[in-house]
Amino acid sequence: MTPPMVEYPLDSFFSTSYNLELLGTGDLLPQVEWNTTKNRSKIKEVYLQLLDSLPKVEWRHIMSRNSARPKAIFHMWLQIHNRLLTVDRLLKWGMQVEPKCVFCKGVDETRDHIFFECHYAQQVWYKLMRWLKIQWPAHCSWGLQYLLILARTRGKSSQANVLKMVYSEFGFAIWNERNKRVFEDKEQNAESLAREIACICNVRTVVRSRAYLQSCIF
Numbered sequence: 001m002t003p004p005m006v007e008y009p010l011d012s013f014f015s016t017s018y019n020l021e022l023l024g025t026g027d028l029l030p031q032v033e034w035n036t037t038k039n040r041s042k043i044k045e046v047y048l049q050l051l052d053s054l055p056k057v058e059w060r061h062i063m064s065r066n067s068a069r070p071k072a073i074f075h076m077w078l079q080i081h082n083r084l085l086t087v088d089r090l091l092k093w094g095m096q097v098e099p100k101c102v103f104c105k106g107v108d109e110t111r112d113h114i115f116f117e118c119h120y121a122q123q124v125w126y127k128l129m130r131w132l133k134i135q136w137p138a139h140c141s142w143g144l145q146y147l148l149i150l151a152r153t154r155g156k157s158s159q160a161n162v163l164k165m166v167y168s169e170f171g172f173a174i175w176n177e178r179n180k181r182v183f184e185d186k187e188q189n190a191e192s193l194a195r196e197i198a199c200i201c202n203v204r205t206v207v208r209s210r211a212y213l214q215s216c217i218f
């Protein structure tokens with residue numbers, strides 16, 4: 001049995017133009033006629049029109065239809081926006097932490113360094129690219145790698161689909177390996193980590209990309 005309070009607030013809320021003005025959406029939606037019937041379809045119209053009014057972000061296609069684990073996709077979003085708690089950010093907040101990269105111990109830890117510029121991350125990435133039979137330029141910075149990912153994951157090809165998943169799982173695996181070294185004093189070599197990423201991607205790939213992945217030998 002539906003509780004009566006579930007329907008009541010929506011009916012009353014969308015029955016007056018006054019509430020639209022409170023939301024600040026009245027001017028944006030001149031073509032939507034408001035009445036107390038079919039509120040469900042009206043809510044959808046409002047939602048879609050509000051989305052259209054926002055600028056599109058360049059990374060949207062690597063987030064959508066990505067077969068990686070949701071936590072890996074969310075991690076990728078944090079990495080792209082430089083919101084991970086890397087040492088350079090902790091130092092800015094006044095925390096006392098070891099500044100050097102836990103992988104190479106020679107360069108200060110930043111997002112750009114640990115996710116691609118460090119030789120450990122590069123070893124893992126190039127193993128994955130050899131597995132996927134993708135030519136990847138040498139000596140990329142994090143920024144260049146990101147631009148290449150954006151360019152090569154456009155479209156609906158199997159390779160584009162797999163590459164966005166591998167990129168997500170790669171970043172998540174590097175971050176987890178970094179945390180294991182910092183907090184648990186455990187290490188995994190690049191070969192082993194790349195193999196683990198390949199296994200996860202093999203399991204998670206969608207049916208239409210399976211033939212491509214099966215043609216790739218790690």
Ligand SMILES: [Zn+2]
Nearest residue numbers: 101103104118
């Ligand atoms: Zn390093």
